[in-house]
Amino acid sequence: MDSQKPMNIALIGAGNVAWHLAQALQAAGHNIIAVYSRTAESREALIAKLPHAKAVTSLDLQHFNVDAVLIAVPDAALPGVAATLKVSPCTLVAHTSGAMPLSALKHVAGAAIGVFYPLQTFSKAKAVSFSAVPLLLEAENPNTLKQLEELATSITQTVHKVDSVARKQLHLAAVFACNFTNHLLGISQELLYGAGLPPQSLDPLIKETVNKALEQHPFAVQTGPAIRHDENVIEAHLHMLEQQPRLHQLYTLLTESIQDTQPEQ
């Protein structure tokens, strides 16, 4: 396979990652020729965006002229896909999961297996500039890694080689930095709503907080009643949360965690 040429790619999955990845690959000149998804609605919506793609309902892709198969399914569905997928010998097969090891693909007979993990949060409703999304790559052998690199650099400026152990750590760090952070921002919105305050009230403060945390170690710029050990304010806040036991627990535990953290850590 001449990797300077556009690749013929099959996509397994039609969720948020597949949605953005497929369109970035197509914009880079590759051909998405097949899309497999158990969800007919999302599969058809994605195919409508891809002029060369057809829907496939079987994971036996041996009779397709496919250079690469990218698997973008929920982590729980990956083992089932890997057990069923059939490809021609030496076809590049990569999954796109942050949490799953490369070895999740070891049962795909004859394939050149790898990981092609876009480190970004995707929603179908929001356009993403893929060139700014870091792609984290891993492969079983150097040749496969080179193919993945060529595919990756066709759609992004930032490519890292990261093995399964480090990728798993990175994914855990991302859960704290992104998923949990987003949840706290949601709680804050609900508290503003409950107080009859505009939902944008804290936007400048949130932006500044995050900018600061990206410039210096967040533990060095921690502010608020917890780090000041301002027990009066902490007591007053806990009193306000008495009817919301989950928020009360979260406030208590996060406050303890801040107070236990050494600023120089």
Added chain:
Amino acid sequence: MDSQKPMNIALIGAGNVAWHLAQALQAAGHNIIAVYSRTAESREALIAKLPHAKAVTSLDLQHFNVDAVLIAVPDAALPGVAATLKVSPCTLVAHTSGAMPLSALKHVAGAAIGVFYPLQTFSKAKAVSFSAVPLLLEAENPNTLKQLEELATSITQTVHKVDSVARKQLHLAAVFACNFTNHLLGISQELLYGAGLPPQSLDPLIKETVNKALEQHPFAVQTGPAIRHDENVIEAHLHMLEQQPRLHQLYTLLTESIQDTQPEQ
């Protein structure tokens, strides 16, 4: 007092809020004529930035030609300052706390009392464009509120009238959205460090997460293993945190909280 004229202002406190507020007020043409702080070092550092200011070591300001006294001290110190402060009749006296009620100043005899709360996180090391900082105002009477508004609009574009109850709710929401969020970003940095990964690895993901959370309700764009109920990933993450009981607790509670949250809430 003609509020179109520059005001003569005394500052009580020389911490992060006083530091930025004093310089913004001075840049707007007001005169900071006195700075009181129990910490000589920060007091002298601030005075060095203010050509008209002198250090004062007593809270009896009756013999100063002061139009306004702004109190920017830790919440726990505010009652003590309010009990000791002496001003000429009808001097504007405002505190800058998000968590303390207006009534914290009720014992300042003869003063026109108010609240002048900048809704922003400040560090001395980082310059702040004060014109983008919302100022939340409250006063005992309309005249005092008008004075506070004139002072506020001389340094910022965004001024809100917010009473003590709503300000307290806003402050609680800010603890979740900013203080706790910053702590999670710090935990994430430590996890990256522990895995030997560059500290900037997640920056694009964090920026996109926050941008998205500011555009839509965060609960509507929640991603990650918790909201997907991806028990395999959750178990693997908890296993990785077995040696860090506090992080294990936080992961568990935040995951439960995400799973308990209705997306349409």
